[in-house]
Each structure stands twice: as C-alpha cells, then as structure tokens.
Amino acid sequence: MIVKKSEFVTSCISASQLPESDFLEIAFAGRSNVGKSSLINALLGRKNLARSGSRQGMTRLINFYDVNNEIHFVDLPGYGYAKVSKSEMDVWGKVITEYLNVRPQLYLMILLIDVRREPSEADKMLYNWIVAAGLDYIVVATKGDKLSRSECLKNAATIKRELSLPADKKVFIVSAETKKGIPELWEEIDSFIVEEDGEPETV
Ligand SMILES: Nc1nc2c(ncn2[C@@H]2O[C@H](COP(=O)(O)OP(=O)(O)OP(=O)(O)O)[C@@H](O)[C@H]2O)c(=O)[nH]1
Numbered sequence: 269m270i271v272k273k274s275e276f277v278t279s280c281i282s283a284s285q286l287p288e289s290d291f292l293e294i295a296f297a298g299r300s301n302v303g304k305s306s307l308i309n310a311l312l313g314r315k316n317l318a319r320s321g322s323r324q325g326m327t328r329l330i331n332f333y334d335v336n337n338e339i340h341f342v343d344l345p346g347y348g349y350a351k352v353s354k355s356e357m358d359v360w361g362k363v364i365t366e367y368l369n370v371r372p373q374l375y376l377m378i379l380l381i382d383v384r385r386e387p388s389e390a391d392k393m394l395y396n397w398i399v400a401a402g403l404d405y406i407v408v409a410t411k412g413d414k415l416s417r418s419e420c421l422k423n424a425a426t427i428k429r430e431l432s433l434p435a436d437k438k439v440f441i442v443s444a445e446t447k448k449g450i451p452e453l454w455e456e457i458d459s460f461i462v463e464e465d466g467e468p469e470t471v
C-alpha cells in the first residue's frame with residue numbers, strides 16, 4: 269500500500285468506547301517499549317503520529333490511526349512493564365482482551381518482539397491466543413539496528429523456535445530507526461490485504 273494519508277482517529281480506554289467503523293483493523297501488540305508506536309510511525313512515514321518515547325508505558329490507551337481512509341492501524345497498550353502497579357496492569361490486560369474479543373474488524377495482528385530478547389510468557393500467551401482465534405498474524409523482531417545482521421538472524425530463529433511458529437512463517441526483522449525491513453513488512457501486510465479484497469491495492 270502506498271500511504272497517501274494517515275491521521276489520528278481516536279483513543280479509548282475500554283471496549284465500550286471503541287469507534288464505530290467498517291474499516292478493517294491491523295493491531296500492533298507487544299510488551300511495553302518494544303517499539304509498537306515507532307513501528308507504526310515508520311510504516312506510515314511519519315515522525316511522531318503515534319506517540320513513542322523512551323519513558324516506558326507511553327501508550328496506555330488503544331489508539332486508532334486511519335490509513336488512506338481504507339484501514340485502521342491500532343496501537344495497543346504494551347504489557348509486561350514491571351514498574352506499573354498490579355491494578356494498573358490488570359486494567360491494561362482487560363482492555364487488550366476486551367478489544368481482541370469484541371472486534372470483528374480485527375483481521376491482522378502484528379506481534380512485536382525485541383530482537384535482543386526471547387519471547388516472554390505474555391508474548392507466548394498472546395501468540396497462542398492469536399492462533400486459537402484463527403487470526404492472521406505477522407511476527408516482527410524490532411530494533412534490528414541494535415545488533416549485527418548475523419545476531420539478528422540467530423535471534424529471529426530463536427524467537428521462531430520459542431513461539432513454535434510454523435516452518436513457513438517468517439520473523440520479519442525491522443528497524444524503525446534505520447527503516448530497514450520496513451518495505452518487506454509492508455509487502456507482507458499487503459499480501460493479507462490482497463487476500464481480503466481479492467484484488468491488489470496497488471499496481
Ligand atoms: N534503536 C532503536 N530504537 C527504537 C526502535 N524502535 C523503537 N525504539 C525506541 O524504543 C523506545 C520505545 O519505543 P516505542 O515505540 O515508544 O515503544 P512502544 O512499544 O510503543 O511502548 P509502549 O507504548 O510503552 O507500549 C523509544 O525510545 C524508541 O525510540 C528501533 O527500531 N531502533
């Protein structure tokens with residue numbers, strides 16, 4: 269997809285506030301600080317449309333972004349940030365679960381894992397949930413600029429093994445910093461959009 273226009277739509281804290289819309293949704297999920305908001309910005313060619321930051325726990329709401337008046341990107345709150353209180357953590361878990369359970373528009377999940385880390389228990393739970401729900405998904409290893417190419421490949425293989433991904437499923441190594449891997453990730457996202465519509469979005 270060639271991004272001609274992207275804009276913030278709305279933020280919500282609970283499933284009851286989710287916007288009414290017929291657009292298909294692509295949701296970005298992963299632990300806090302993994303780089304969800306930065307990846308959304310990189311995919312949209314924007315600097316700070318999705319607010320990102322070094323302070324962990326930046327995105328506490330579900331944020332919706334309109335892409336070309338065609339689809340919505342959904343920036344989900346990060347999980348697994350140790351310094352938030354248990355009750356706050358429960359609220360986050362609830363928001364994510366509610367969204368995942370009630371949203372028929374959701375058709376593609378992008379699961380982000382830091383290329384320097386092994387998948388956490390929460391990552392594995394989310395992955396298993398995605399598979400059980402029969403959702404399409406893409407696994408992305410973030411911050412690829414932090415390691416050498418060979419280390420990235422080795423760690424991506426570990427992520428694949430730890431999550432028990434099917435043999436034909438690729439882990440996409442990207443960097444929001446250098447934009448490496450972003451065109452390849454767009455190609456993969458497009459392949460799901462094509463399948464949904466039955467015809468290509470771009471020529
Ligand atoms: N070097 C490098 N840093 C990155 C990359 N992507 C994100 N970061 C940094 O990692 C930090 C967290 O990025 P965010 O995009 O805010 O992460 P997030 O997953 O949205 O975090 P929450 O909203 O807290 O869940 C920021 O300081 C980013 O600049 C990347 O590809 N390379």
Ligand SMILES: [Mg+2]
Pocket residue numbers: 304305306319320326327343
């Ligand atoms: Mg964020």
